[in-house]
Amino acid sequence: MNTSLLFSTSTKLALKNDPPGEWMPNVPDGAIRLSSGFPYPLVVPVAELQSAVNRLVEKEWDLPLHYVGSEKSDLLQQQLQVRSAVRGMKVASSELLVTSGACQALDLLARVFLDEHSVVIVESPTYMEALEIFRNYTSHIISIPVDEDGIQTDLIEEVLRERMTTGLAMPKFVYTIPTFQNPTGTTMSMERRVSLLELAKRFGFIVVEDDAYGELFFEEAFPTLKSLDEDGVVVYVGSLSKLVAPGLRIGWIAASEEIVSAAYWFKKDLDHPFAQAVMATYLEEVDFGDHVVRLRDVYARKLDVMLEALAEWMPDSVTWGVPSGGYFVWVRVPGVDTAGVLKAALEAGVSFIPGKYFYLDGEDGREYLRLSFSYMSEAKIVEGVRLLGDVLGLLQITE
Amino acid sequence: MNTSLLFSTSTKLALKNDPPGEWMPNVPDGAIRLSSGFPYPLVVPVAELQSAVNRLVEKEWDLPLHYVGSEKSDLLQQQLQVRSAVRGMKVASSELLVTSGACQALDLLARVFLDEHSVVIVESPTYMEALEIFRNYTSHIISIPVDEDGIQTDLIEEVLRERMTTGLAMPKFVYTIPTFQNPTGTTMSMERRVSLLELAKRFGFIVVEDDAYGELFFEEAFPTLKSLDEDGVVVYVGSLSKLVAPGLRIGWIAASEEIVSAAYWFKKDLDHPFAQAVMATYLEEVDFGDHVVRLRDVYARKLDVMLEALAEWMPDSVTWGVPSGGYFVWVRVPGVDTAGVLKAALEAGVSFIPGKYFYLDGEDGREYLRLSFSYMSEAKIVEGVRLLGDVLGLLQITE
Structure with a gap:
């Protein structure tokens, strides 16, 4: 049977892209x-994670191996609130969703916001995995060049004004890695940060902030966009991949309850209890600072x-x-x-x-x-x- | 900002359902x-999984903690081919996709096949997580009663004929748990199995077979639908949650290369290398039979x-x-x-x-x-x- 005839419209479109990876x-x-x-x-x-596994098994035995996890699996939520606080953000537990790395976070956010006709803005260049993810949802992606001060917000404004004037669809979100960007390593200046937030508020779009590298500063720390956000326009995506280990797949979304709840609808109650409990036990046992x-x-x-x-x-x-x-x-x-x-x-x-x-x-x-x-x-x-x-x-x- | 105005059409529809869980x-x-x-x-x-972690770390150290995993993470694919063979299916590696449990498999399959207007058929009653997943994609779900011989294929045929006659959209797939069904515990008779496959071929739909319980027979084993399928209409969903531990989230899809490749497009190259390597090490070390x-x-x-x-x-x-x-x-x-x-x-x-x-x-x-x-x-x-x-x-x- 030719099953591809049964594929959804968006699958047929997605398959026109290059294969992932x-x-x-x-x-x-x-x-x-x-x-x-x-x-x-x-x-x-590695040794600390191994010891975390052994300690976890001693203490909780089979519990983190079931669907709903254990006290330790639950503990991770609190520890990610602490990580968020280190980045200047006070995040209530209803505003935080644990994800399988930053990539599941981006996929969930794309799913929450994007229709086939939706417009998104990305940095040029940007994280190739994010491009792959967004392309699976829409072909209406606009890229705005990054210079040594990060994404050029004046060019974003130009695009927004033009689209507004000509009645074109306005972007749902701007995806940015403001700090130590992947791939360019550049960091968005404070002026640009403020300006991006101001544009988001004025034109009514979300800023998806990918902060995978934010804690890895060699000179000075830069404030997250979310810590500067007074209007609830920023959705923060965090990750422990670069700070601990990517193979455990621990990331998170910090955003308004409304957005977190919508992402949760698609993620459902399906966590990775064992990986989460291992990470939580590790974080509990070490001086992470x-x-x-x-x-x-x-x-x-x-x-x-x-x-x-x-x-x-x-x-x-x-x-x-x-x-x-x-x-x-x-x-x-x-x-x-x-x-x-x-x-x-x-x-x-x-x-x-x-x-x-x-x-x-x-x-x-x-x-x-x-x-x-x-x-x-x-x-x-x-x-x-x-x-x-x-x-x-x-x-x-x-x- | 009222960000829910920016939600996609399908998100707005999905949020009308009851919350997950x-x-x-x-x-x-x-x-x-x-x-x-x-x-x-x-x-x-638990002890065997703990020992698998320790052995894994000894042997591969940081490797399974990176994005792409290690030899052991890769080994899982082969071992799931063995598990598939035990259930009567010869599955090439291009026909197998490791997933985060059966639920990610179902979500990926829904994403591959379902538009907002797509029709799917489920058993009545059926697995509540599957209902939640499908409802996030479409509201056009038809349920067909299960009796002591499984889903009533004569009623499926009636629905299909009627829809065809009246020019209504035909279902993309039938979702079934043919063996030791969740929740009823019933098993589909051989006649019904053959009849369902025949209907799928004749009317051009996919059969999504959830086999989470198939190996847990107390009297006799029942053949999977996929092992009976000569026309490539069955997509098999396997899981180690009931046989090992759900908290490691290991499931898989076995299907045509075409369908596996489409599911891979959305799953991308993002595995759970550590969990996969632990499971593979465990399977390697024990007599799983x-x-x-x-x-x-x-x-x-x-x-x-x-x-x-x-x-x-x-x-x-x-x-x-x-x-x-x-x-x-x-x-x-x-x-x-x-x-x-x-x-x-x-x-x-x-x-x-x-x-x-x-x-x-x-x-x-x-x-x-x-x-x-x-x-x-x-x-x-x-x-x-x-x-x-x-x-x-x-x-x-x-x-």
Whole structure:
């Protein structure tokens, strides 16, 4: 039977997109993974998580293995309220929803707000997973360039005014990673933050704030949009993937009760009790503040190492941004199609993510690539950048 | 800001339904939970899962804690192919998708097939979580009664013929739990199985087969619909929740590559690597066949205990079905609104789920209630049934 005839209209549309995960390079064993936005293995608290599992089982035995979980599974909600408070937000428990990582949060929010005809605004470039998620709901995505001060709010305003004047549908939300953005590493200035909130209020849209990297600052902390929001326009998406471990899939939404309740309607009462109880037990047992300070220190050093290596090994024409937090350095290779270089880089033993995957129109990202300094050791970072420098240098000689 | 104005059309429709989890009674501490379809704590392999975590961490350290998981996380796919083979199905790896329990599988399938105007057919009564999931996508749900031989396929045919004649939209799929159904415990006869597949082929719809209880037979095994399917009309949904532990949330879809690929588009590359790796390590280390034999033995005895207690303690007018597998006994209390009795039962110290939650039209389930023999010890089952018998007996005297 030809079952695809039975697919829904939105499925048929979604299947026209590239398959999910196309951006993920097929990295050979032993190659240096500057593509992977994974936490550094030496700061993933494996032993502590293992001990949390053992403590949890001792204390609660089978309880966290059932559908509804246990006291410890429930505890996570409170601990995420604490994490939210650290980011300047007072969140009631009815305003918080635990999710399977930030990605389930984004999928739920897209489901709450987006029809097939809905308009959303994203940063250009932006998180490739978010693009994949939103594209599954609508093809009406507008991208607004990010510069060194974050998304260009004056351009958002221009688009909004024009759409209003011509009677076009207004955007449901703007999706932004204001702090240590993925992939560019840039941080939105305070003026832009205020201006974005003011636009949201004036034009009646939601700001979806993805704060996966906010705690990983190397110089100073930046306030979340939600902590500045007096009009209930910001939906905050948090994640413990970069601070603890992505494989436990713990994220959360902090928003008005109205929005949290709608997201809950689709998520239902289906949590991941075991993963949640493990995370809650871990958070209860460690000094998480100390842990985060250590992460900042480790990642700041790794960034320095990558920047030094870039300065040493990149051909002269290559430029890059200098982030003050997060996991990524965004590199521009003028005149070069980075997607075309990937194969040679992988053969040379180093991976990166071509810029095109972070753009609505891949052509815009042609000359860019994303490097992660998070996952590899300092020695491997130096070696990886050297290998990449060789590949790019050779290319410029032969061209 | 009134953000609900921005909600999508389907969200606005979904929010008109009852909130998720309304069916879950608020059971006081210490009460006997005949409402909970949880596995029996003494057969949840807690120690084995704990040892699996420790072995996993020893062997793979941080790997299963990253986004893409590890060898062990990947191994789960193979092991679910083995579980599928035990149920008579040869499933290629491109035909299998790991999900967060059966519920994510159902949500993904609803998302793949259902528009707001789509029609689906469910059993009456049926799994309340499935009703909640489908209602979030469409209000065009048709329910067809289940008798002692499962869903009445002649009535399905009648509905299909009538809809075809009058030019109404034809159903996208029929959702069924053919073996040890939730909540009735009934099993579809072989004739009905063949007839349902024949209807699906003839009228061009999908059969979504939920097989959460299929391996828990106390007398004989029943073949899955998918093992009988020669035309690619069946989408199989499997789950390890009832066989291992629901809190790890491991389920799967086995279907044509076309359908699996569409579900993957929405699920994306986002797995639960840690939970999957733990489950895979556990399955690798134990003799799962032996484990399942033990489960059958334990649950068969618990069922016997419940049936004996029902015979002893229920008022004469009360009747119930006798399942040959699964977790549930479906009880009819003629002339009594079971939802109205729940409070008194909880006060007396025993819980059940009122029948109304398993029906599209709650009124149809007024006289029914679901008892689980899975979670409580044999002694508690006897005690719980006795308490419930008292409550129902008293009621009939006073009425």
